[in-house]
Amino acid sequence: MNNYNIKTLVIDDSVYETGLTKKYLNRKTYKPVDQKRVNAFIPGLIQKVFVKVGDKVKAGEKLLILEAMKMQNIVNAPVSGIIRVVPQEGILVKKNELLVDIG
Amino acid sequence: MSLKQKLLDLFKRIEKAQTGGGAKAIEKQVAMGKLPARERITTLLDRNSFHEYDLFVEHKCADFDMDKKKLPADGVVTGTGSIKGHPVGIFAQDFTVAGGSLGLMHARKITKIMDHSLKMGIPLIGINDSGGARIQEGVNSLAGYGEIFYRNTLASGVIPQISVILGPCAGGAVYSPALTDFVFVVDKISKMFITGPEVIKTVLGEEISMEDLGGAKVHTEITGNAHFFAESELECFEQIKKLVSFIPWNNKKKADPLPAKMPRSNYNIENIIPLDPKKPYDIRDVIKAICDDSDFFEIQKSWAANIVIGFARLNGETVGIVGNQPLVLAGVLDVDSSDKAARFIRYCDAFNIPLITLVDLPGYLPGIDQEHAGVIRHGAKILYAYSEATVPKITVILRKAYGGGYIAMCSRHLGADFVFAWPSAEIAVMGPEGAANIIFKAEIAGADDPDEMRKQKVLEYTEKFANPYIAAANGHVDSIINPSETREFLIHAITVSANKSEVRAFRKHGIPPF
Numbered sequence: 001m002n003n004y005n006i007k008t009l010v011i012d013d014s015v016y017e018t019g020l021t022k023k024y025l026n027r028k029t030y031k032p033v034d035q036k037r038v039n040a041f042i043p044g045l046i047q048k049v050f051v052k053v054g055d056k057v058k059a060g061e062k063l064l065i066l067e068a069m070k071m072q073n074i075v076n077a078p079v080s081g082i083i084r085v086v087p088q089e090g091i092l093v094k095k096n097e098l099l100v101d102i103g
Numbered sequence: 104m105s106l107k108q109k110l111l112d113l114f115k116r117i118e119k120a121q122t123g124g125g126a127k128a129i130e131k132q133v134a135m136g137k138l139p140a141r142e143r144i145t146t147l148l149d150r151n152s153f154h155e156y157d158l159f160v161e162h163k164c165a166d167f168d169m170d171k172k173k174l175p176a177d178g179v180v181t182g183t184g185s186i187k188g189h190p191v192g193i194f195a196q197d198f199t200v201a202g203g204s205l206g207l208m209h210a211r212k213i214t215k216i217m218d219h220s221l222k223m224g225i226p227l228i229g230i231n232d233s234g235g236a237r238i239q240e241g242v243n244s245l246a247g248y249g250e251i252f253y254r255n256t257l258a259s260g261v262i263p264q265i266s267v268i269l270g271p272c273a274g275g276a277v278y279s280p281a282l283t284d285f286v287f288v289v290d291k292i293s294k295m296f297i298t299g300p301e302v303i304k305t306v307l308g309e310e311i312s313m314e315d316l317g318g319a320k321v322h323t324e325i326t327g328n329a330h331f332f333a334e335s336e337l338e339c340f341e342q343i344k345k346l347v348s349f350i351p352w353n354n355k356k357k358a359d360p361l362p363a364k365m366p367r368s369n370y371n372i373e374n375i376i377p378l379d380p381k382k383p384y385d386i387r388d389v390i391k392a393i394c395d396d397s398d399f400f401e402i403q404k405s406w407a408a409n410i411v412i413g414f415a416r417l418n419g420e421t422v423g424i425v426g427n428q429p430l431v432l433a434g435v436l437d438v439d440s441s442d443k444a445a446r447f448i449r450y451c452d453a454f455n456i457p458l459i460t461l462v463d464l465p466g467y468l469p470g471i472d473q474e475h476a477g478v479i480r481h482g483a484k485i486l487y488a489y490s491e492a493t494v495p496k497i498t499v500i501l502r503k504a505y506g507g508g509y510i511a512m513c514s515r516h517l518g519a520d521f522v523f524a525w526p527s528a529e530i531a532v533m534g535p536e537g538a539a540n541i542i543f544k545a546e547i548a549g550a551d552d553p554d555e556m557r558k559q560k561v562l563e564y565t566e567k568f569a570n571p572y573i574a575a576a577n578g579h580v581d582s583i584i585n586p587s588e589t590r591e592f593l594i595h596a597i598t599v600s601a602n603k604s605e606v607r608a609f610r611k612h613g614i615p616p617f
Contacts, residue, residue, distance in 0.1 A: 012537030016433035
């Protein structure tokens with residue numbers, strides 16, 4: 001741990017010569033949340049889909065049931081809009097996979 | 104039966120109980136680089152000092168044919184002994200007996216030695232090597248864990264509690280070590296996690312090895328759950344012995360002093376620090392130039408390395424040292440370094456160990472990730488811990504001490520008893536570049552040559568404010584000292600603080616930003 005490569009870090013416009021940690025170098029860059037894109041918050045099974053492409057939905061309306069860890073998770077529309085993409089019933093989805101796109 | 108026969112019978116019973124899981128299981132244990140439970144204890148403790156209790160305890164489970172199973176000592180060895188003459192209570196789970204699984208009687212043996220240690224006011228050492236709850240005992244094994252956690256909490260800050268992870272420690276079992284003061288891990292042997300790779304794979308579809316999920320390196324470098332890392336069990340035991348030599352038996356005592364020793368001559372304090380506050384150096388070299396025999400016992404070396412914490416001695420007395428590390432992230436405070444320092448400060452305060460704070464930091468780490476990770480809440484812990492501490496608090500400002508970082512690092516305003524500064528100290532609201540850019544914004548923007556004007560204004564600000572004299576003029580700093588006198592000033596400050604007492608308003612307890 002003594003073997004830090006000396007790089008620079010800027011704080012209040014001052015440039016410091018210092019080592020950087022792995023955690024700092026691997027920090028996630030921030031991406032604003034796109035509310036129109038509903039992603040799977042957990043891997044699971046698309047048990048039921050209540051909407052189809054072209055449907056108008058209001059914020060809070062039921063979109064689908066994502067079954068994971070033996071629980072049926074109801075996924076609601078975060079915003080109002082027109083459905084552009086829906087998943088097929090019965091498929092398995094990975095974590096963070098796009099489920100519904102509300103245009 | 105004559106007494107002799109009775110004795111022979113006793114010896115036979117002892118021998119049988121002490122064979123643990125039998126020769127084959129022990130062989131397997133040893134092949135993994137692990138010592139058997141009793142051998143771990145006798146290796147760690149002073150020779151012939153270990154006295155075992157509850158060897159003949161048996162489990163009472165009758166379900167799933169458990170009544171037909173004898174589990175020697177119910178899978179855990181408990182007793183008392185000493186380390187370098189310090190008395191300690193100790194337990195070691197025996198993986199060779201039913202995988203060291205925790206049933207109710209196993210837990211009761213542990214809670215009994217915990218109760219003993221707490222009553223006797225002696226440190227408690229727990230060696231963890233267990234597959235987890237004994238499923239056959241159902242809710243009773245959960246009761247066992249809960250009874251251990253409860254005692255860990257009651258003993259916290261009263262007696263030192265040391266956890267040694269020498270095998271698996273998974274699920275609920277991890278929370279006992281997490282509640283204790285110091286966690287020791289050994290490479291390739293220690294494994295700690297709440298849910299294992301199997302469950303993670305089933306639920307999340309993510310694959311990871313046990314080592315990458317919760318191995319010794321993970322807990323020393325990434326999570327900060329472990330305080331000490333060793334390559335082997337023997338090295339780990341040496342670390343424990345050393346730790347025990349630095350800390351008191353309980354919160355009513357002070358740590359045993361050793362004869363004073365001068366720092367070693369190869370650490371020359373005047374040559375360590377570059378004058379330019381933007382250049383790095385290793386704060387541990389400063390610590391070694393100050394403390395007895397240049398012997399600094401660092402804690403959580405590889406986690407949040409932008410702050411350095413550990414024990415050392417000054418004039419033979421144990422002190423706790425907290426220092427910003429300019430070598431890593433310029434020594435900033437952030438989420439992890441605040442957590443790390445705050446807990447250590449509270450440890451020292453609980454166990455009558457004076458605190459020495461060495462300051463050289465530009466402030467808190469800027470970043471969206473830091474803000475979203477709750478740097479406000481975490482950073483507040485260090486303020487809380489310093490303000491709450493009533494042990495002698497001595498601060499030395501070596502170089503930069505800017506803004507919120509200056510306040511947080513045991514400033515006079517948080518109740519430091521003595522604040523010293525080197526002539527190289529810069530105690531200011533922020534670094535000269537940032538300050539000049541704000542204060543002289545209009546002048547810089549309106550100048551014919553803005554860059555030249557900026558340089559000039561930075562220089563002006565540096566000359567006027569980047570020094571310790573404004574803070575000294577306000578009494579925020581007690582003395583500006585020659586760096587080579589640091590050790591002498593610290594020893595004097597600790598000597599005159601020996602009877603420090605501070606009375607605070609009665610309260611059940613504060614509400615720190617956990």
